[in-house]
Amino acid sequence: MTETVKLITPVDGSIYAERPIATDQAVNAAVERAKAAQEKWAQVPIVERGKYMLAMLEALVAMTDEIVPEIAWQMGRPVRYGGEFGGVKERTNYMVEIAEAALKSVPASNPKDGFRRYVKKDPLGVVMVIAPWNYPYLTAVNTIVPALMAGNTVILKHAAQTLLVGERFQQAFDKVGLPKGVFQNVVLNHAQTEKLLGSGKIDHVNFTGSVGGGRAIEKAAAGTFMTLGLELGGKDPAYVLPDAKMDHAVANLVDGAFYNSGQCCCGIERVYVHEKVYDEFVEGFIAETKNYVVGNPLDQETTMGPMAQARFADLIREQKAEALRKGAKAHINMKVANDKAGSPYLAPEVLTEVDHQMSVMREESFGPIVGIMKVRNDEEAIALMNDSPYGLTASIWTRDTEQAVAIGNRVETGTVFMNRCDYLDPALVWTGVKNTGKGAGLSAIGYDNLTRPKSFHLREAI
Template sequence: MPIATVNPASGETLKTFDALGAEEIESRIASAAQAFRQYRLTGFDERARLLNRAADLLEQDAPEIARTMTTEMGKPVVAARAEALKCVKAMRWYAERAEELLADEHPSDADVRDTGASRASVHYRPLGVVLAVMPWNFPLWQVVRFAAPALMAGNVGLLKHASNVPQTALYLEDLFGRAGFPAGCFQTLLVGSSAVENILRDPRVAAATLTGSEPAGRSVAAIASDEVKKTVLELGGSDPYVVMPSADIERAARTAVTARVQNNGQSCIAAKRFIVHEDVYDAFAERFTAGMRDLTVGDPMDESTDVGPLSSERGRADLERLVDDALSRGATALCGGQRPKEHERGWYYAPTVLAGITPAMRIHREETFGPVATLYRVSGLDEAVAVANDSPFGLSSNVWTRDEGDVRRFVRDLEAGGVFFNGMTASHPALPFGGAKRSGYGRELSEHGIREFCNITTVWHGAEPDDGS
């Protein structure tokens, strides 16, 4: 696809960019490798100073870069500003804590003696140049949650961003440059997906991280595996949202609306499959459907808009095919199920709730990337767990219950990277983030995320000889 800013609210192409040629790519990889040789020697105090400066600049830029994100991919501008400020928070979190998270570790004296050493320690050393292949849906946050810990660990980054958010991608390179990071520490590569393989195979590139679709993850993983390079993958999600009889139904239904339509429904960790116990199904379905129906769909630059357009015409067409297939096989649209008639321009889709989902429908197995929810009625806890796990994905999950027995069972049995009780899934720098099954592997954020791109180095010192021997 072309590298261009196309306003999804109107379909208008606003700006196009030329892809980098082979010579320019080579120059940037060389610059990154050179930068790493020096940057890896900086101390945590200096890295923290630079990252805090980037955070300060981003905080000042938040209103402007929010409008850029909204123009490029359609998220409501209120959510775009919140995304920018979330990035500020993550930068400051890692600037403050990285030295502690990567502190040298020392085994117990007994274990050291048992190894035959006089002393031993474990050190976290940076890997080098890390390639980040990032998606359009959270065009700042997805990058910063990689970049902040990677830079604090002493790595340097090359960003291959999605082709529909080029201005946001270029802003990120400019941000780190203005903050004072040495030239080459963080660079944006305006290239198509076909260029990724050669970049990843370059021996100067040490590792890669990708957030995106399952096919993209498979491709990057296969290339990196062939080169024996470390990867972290965060792929698709079809997160369950389970509501049990002891739940606060009013709160569960209200939160469910936000959990489904955050980012116009285009979020890997958005709740997508709503699995409701038969004892409270009718009450939940009524409230949830009413909440989805009442959302304001409109211009994402309008502060009152709840749901803007989907990011692309293709994305809307993919969503329509899933919904149409479900309806043709017997599903019922409790609301929505079509393009909103009042929005003829742009790539809008009405908030939708589908009931009567069966395994014969594509939507039962495939991820819905848009404001479409599927409702399931279950008879008890066992069936709730079975339906929740009946997905190729396992990113996160949500459970509403006040029964401790339910809590223990869902923690034990849900196949997901996270279980959020009585609330919606959210990412925070203090909590590890990642999935199971086809949702990928590895973790971002927290101490786990910053250590993913470190060489965990064992240092062993032999025991001194006994002078009397």
């Protein structure tokens, strides 16, 4: 019997899509096609590669009316928010725009008469993208576009929860006539993925997912000397200072905590507020949170759909229950249909009187729950922000840019925000520290991670 992957929709628990897993022979054939196509693709001028990317983007955007409800069915995001194509456009356009400059050979810094010396940036070869379900288009495009622009070929394995996204990318690339083998979507199980990574036939893998998943990727790739890009867990903090513009901070931090049901890599999971404005901030945050409407993501009035899987919602329920047992106070307690153990439907929750002995303040939640702590000063806030095994982003809310920089310099994180959060700027490198992972994406630095340096030391004939 053919093994399949079943996509269980969080909307009603039914099977929304089912696809056969590729045979080992089909996987091997895909890799051989990718390797054969890569040499020719690398010879295609960068400008021409860019035309393919922009045409793919146009083809993808043309599917918006079909894709938006598909996303709702697959992982629960409300249709009122549309697709992810604002960010997909921004990132694709930017990475295409900077490609020639970012991939240009770098001359030696100390010219010498009679010599031509420079470092060329060669493609790595075959790049595998293992994409997550939470922002299925945005996260995938972060590597797909720059990898292809750099002259690599790409094999995409998308999360089982968002199977159809990989097919949409394939449709878009096929429609614009991308040469065969340059981009391929495959459906694999975990064992096949590990086997492929350990085969030595993949030159780079980019994975977005859990810390456990990242460790499994490293283990599978051990000894192959392939390069890795791993964006793993997060527990992103915010610090609200006394001079913060309060209504702006409240609105943006509530959105940063609860958009996409809190299932955001750089979503806000813990907030530290200076004691001078603590009461005002908490009051505003609670009031704003109570405006959410939890329900069927296919309904236009719904502002928070179900979590992608019931087990994710149950983790949030466990974190909340543990926090309450240890003295935390819950402020929302919203009544939502089907909000019970074993259901993906879950109301947002705001906790105060929390501390770092509670898992909700130190362990990744990846859901609609946030703890708010009062702090006395910057020193206490910085210590608490750094008291985490993760480090993807941190946001600082103040009118004083220099103070934000001074604090940001001491926070262990990949990105420091001031007066904004939960955003990825393609002109800035996307990276993290500690258990958040390794590697870097987007910006010119992202291209460095998708190429290998090759030195040329040319001496003129004497």
